[in-house]
Amino acid sequence: MARGIKTMRTRLKKIIKTSKKKKATAVKSSKTPKSSSVKSPVKRIKASPRKKAPSKTVKKPSSRKARVKKVSAKRASPTRKISVKKVAAGTSKKTIVRKKKTEAEKAKIKVLAKKKLKKIRANKPDFLEDRKYNEFLLSVVGEEGIEVAENVSLEEISDVELAEGMDLKANIIRKYLYALYETGVVTYRRHRSKTGWYTYYWKLHPERIDMALNEIAGKDINYYERELRQERENQFFTCKNREECGRVIFDHALETEFRCNKCEKKLEFTDNSNIIEGLEKELARLK
Template sequence: MDPTEETLNNPAIRAYLFRLVGEEGLNLLERFPTEGEHSDEDLAASTGINLNSVRHTLYTLYEKRLAEYHRIKNNETGWLTYLWQLRTDHIYDAIREDMELVFDKLSRRERYEEENDFYICKDCHLIFTFPKAMNTDFKCPDCGQPLGHFDNEVLLTSLTDRIEAIKKSLGHA
């Protein structure tokens, strides 16, 4: 079985790629020729996918090191042609990098939620940190209603659970 086909048959990887390049991008990946390098124009012609979509998908994959190219210059016209090939062997590295980014963001958010006390307007549903609530005398700046304490324990528990799951997946546990 072709490595790209094998990669696309994994539901988790397929979901990641769908989030990354969308339905048209997945269609391109499924139809990408298995051998050699191909220009974006050739890929668009052979797959029937819009050239701009092909280019967008290739550049997105390139940013994650899931595609690479080399340029050739036509000496008569001076035009550059980019020849592309997929690098699905880098998929796990790309997913790991994205998970590390999510882990960092969630960890920062967890710290923010732990370090702050929150107040909410029961009418407008606006949430304020303690200093901002204090600056408005614990009244909503939009409607004037008194602010009540907001218990963020459910959010904090959810963040902690998600962080622990990512730690386990990344081998940080």
């Protein structure tokens, strides 16, 4: 019996040892990396990844509504182009072809213009005899411009008629008329013919000359009053090069220690009583 028990113990020990060995080998096999034969193809794929072939998109059969829309769009495309052309043609500006005037027509216009101007000159307006008005027009347009002003003073007349009747270029006539228009003594009216040509008719209003003169006089009075105030309230100093360097007031002379800021020469007091007297006379004349 004792022997039997010993043998049983030895067998159990062997079984336990073998089971322990099997467990140890199983644990080692799980921890150790996979064999090279299994791993090599995976490594190759990672090292040099192959380009993916473009996936072919399989078109799904479109619905009936989508097919109808596509067909309608295809049909509508040519009609849209045509409609755009039609709109473009409709909105385009009409090119008006103007016929050139013949020499006979030009001569006729010239004769009629001269007759009209002759009639106007026969009834010379009274306001041009006034020296004040004459001086005003001379200052604005000069001697040649006074004749233009005279021709538009009684009735409306176009700049084309003035140019033909006075034997002057139309742009010269317009230059004088615009100068008078800026002062407010001349107005114009624009007329459009059937051919789309614009004609400008001009008229001078003598009663507006007084308003223009008063406006100019008011500006001049303000200017002279300001200058007179400055001359009375300040003392002026000049150097020998008065024309080049100009005058300076006392405060500026004191800052530079009575030396000219430009030529550095000595500044001396100048009497401005003559300037004050001249400004006072000019103000009295304007008022």
